[in-house]
Amino acid sequence: MDFMKYAYFKNEITEFEKATVSIATHSLQYGTTCFGGVRGYYRNGKVSIFRLEDHYIRLINASKMLGFEFYISWDEFKNIVTELVKKNEIKEDFYMRPFIFCSEPRISPKKAGLTFELAIYMLPLADYVNTDNGGMKFMSSTYRKYNDAAIPTKAKAGGSYINSFLATSDAQRNGYDEALMFDDAGNVVEASVANLILIYRDKVIIPDTGSAALEGITVRSMLEILEYNGYDIQRGKIDRSMVFTADELLVTGTAMKIVYAESLDGRPIGQLDYSAKALPGKFYKLLKSEFEKIISGGHELSKKWLFEIK
Ligand code: PMP
Numbered sequence: 001m002d003f004m005k006y007a008y009f010k011n012e013i014t015e016f017e018k019a020t021v022s023i024a025t026h027s028l029q030y031g032t033t034c035f036g037g038v039r040g041y042y043r044n045g046k047v048s049i050f051r052l053e054d055h056y057i058r059l060i061n062a063s064k065m066l067g068f069e070f071y072i073s074w075d076e077f078k079n080i081v082t083e084l085v086k087k088n089e090i091k092e093d094f095y096m097r098p099f100i101f102c103s104e105p106r107i108s109p110k111k112a113g114l115t116f117e118l119a120i121y122m123l124p125l126a127d128y129v130n131t132d133n134g135g136m137k138f139m140s141s142t143y144r145k146y147n148d149a150a151i152p153t154k155a156k157a158g159g160s161y162i163n164s165f166l167a168t169s170d171a172q173r174n175g176y177d178e179a180l181m182f183d184d185a186g187n188v189v190e191a192s193v194a195n196l197i198l199i200y201r202d203k204v205i206i207p208d209t210g211s212a213a214l215e216g217i218t219v220r221s222m223l224e225i226l227e228y229n230g231y232d233i234q235r236g237k238i239d240r241s242m243v244f245t246a247d248e249l250l251v252t253g254t255a256m257k258i259v260y261a262e263s264l265d266g267r268p269i270g271q272l273d274y275s276a277k278a279l280p281g282k283f284y285k286l287l288k289s290e291f292e293k294i295i296s297g298g299h300e301l302s303k304k305w306l307f308e309i310k
Pocket of ligand 1: 190191192213214216217218219252253
């Protein structure tokens with residue numbers, strides 16, 4: 001992977017290559033990290049970051065939930081990010097990974113005596129998923145999404161991504177693009193690293209706020225775009241039959257922005273062409289074009305959501 005030259009590590013901007021830790025670190029052994037995945041865009045000669053403050057808030061909340069006892073203010077955080085972006089002399093779209101972790105070597109998972117710190121690295125990232133030749137092929141995962149009684153589902157906790165790793169690897173091993181995750185009761189939760197929006201009988205439905213899904217910043221944005229365009233959102237339970245017979249299943253997250261699911265377990269979803277292949281639907285097309293306008297700076301919502309690096 002092609003990481004950018006500078007990273008933030010041990011309270012300073014340093015060369016990415018020099019930002020290293022011991023193999024015995026607590027965070028490597030036990031997955032004791034929480035992280036953010038943030039996208040930045042280079043458009044019309046300007047660098048802007050999508051909803052940086054919301055990513056900051058989720059990161060701090062995750063640290064709280066996990067009991068890391070770490071804090072940094074929004075002002076300090078945004079100053080570090082600004083300095084890092086400038087230092088990397090960005091001229092392309094990118095991905096940024098801020099995370100809170102413990103670099104101390106330990107052989108026990110307990111928290112006592114450990115200190116947590118912030119690090120950030122960056123890499124170029126253009127489109128992550130290409131849907132020019134169709135949407136994503138989903139497989140119902142045999143791995144359930146863990147529930148909140150096991151691990152806080154609203155924290156992007158490093159160790160919990162073993163769940164995504166198992167699900168997505170199985171899906172790909174079986175020839176699919178992505179895993180559809182269900183909770184213990186069989187309700188649809190999310191994809192392995194993205195949220196879902198179901199269009200069902202012309203209504204927009206997403207899983208309950210109290211579901212095991214991560215509170216994605218992109219899905220929140222997509223729902224606001226739909227509301228801005230006059231649509232109502234319903235929250236509720238979604239089962240597999242609803243997905244099979246949905247008008248559209250949309251997949252949304254920082255990396256993929258918005259894509260559509262073409263099938264679940266080999267059954268096409270939504271409107272079909274005469275070869276029984278699913279077509280991209282109207283909600284997908286609307287969200288894709290609105291989102292592109294927003295990140296290019298030409299939408300009423302751009303000002304609210306883009307943090308410009310000056
Ligand atoms: N669910 C999971 C499990 C994820 O890892 C992600 C990616 N962060 C999302 C949903 C989407 O969240 P966001 O829109 O904030 O990237």
